[in-house]
Amino acid sequence: MHEELFAAMRQSVIDGDTDRVRQLAQQSLDLGVDPLDAINLGFVRGVNYVGEQFGLGEMFLPDLVMGGEAMKAAVAVLEPEMTRRGSRRASLGTVVLGTVKGDIHEIGKTLVQTMLTATGFLVHDLGVDVPAETFVARAREVDADIVGLSALLTTTMPAQRLVVQALEREGLRPRVRVMVGGAPVTREWAVEIGADGYGEDAMAAVTLARTLMVGKGAAP
Secondary structure, three states: HHHHHHHHHHHHHHHHHHHHHHHHHHHHHHHHOOOHHHHHHHHHHHHHHHHHHHOOOOOOOOHHHHHHHHHHHHHHHHHHHHHOOOOOOOOOOOEEEEEEOOOOOHHHHHHHHHHHHOOOEEEOOOOOEEEEEEEEEHHOOOOOEEEEEEOOOOOHHHHHHHHHHHHOOOOOOOOEEEEEOOOOOOHHHHHHOOOOOOOHHHHHOOOOOEEEEEOOOOOO
């Protein structure tokens, strides 16, 4: 019934056109479209396409950033109506995310936060220079499914290991899965420190998070 509208929503995210996204989101509300349908049948399909094309090398980092920001703009318009209706988008899982102690690099971590949120994860972003104890405390507080650790310096990579060890010490492993990322981080490093996976970029992190949730018995 609203296929043309949903197709326009998808394209607006692909184009990274936040003004068009807001217009279409409001139009859907004016037409009485369920905001969850607008998200799942319209805007999310655009985010998924951008992610797929990024993975194929057909779209690039600026496209990914703009697509994520466009998705956030859509949710901002639709969220009040979802709250009014008492309907909430089903969360794919809860992620605690941050850049580890000693490291103040934020751009990559923020992009991961944007894409995880856009695709349906509930993300608690702790920011940068985050001690291991803070990751552990927040993971326990929000009953996290996944902890995501970013490190952009070889000198701060060992702090990722400290977080894994702290989670183990506090009895939160393996219920809480750990994924790591950052320019110097490798798959081999993830294995060495006992993490559950490594994402080389924001979309790889999203794919990994989905895989980890399936491993926990959640729906894909």
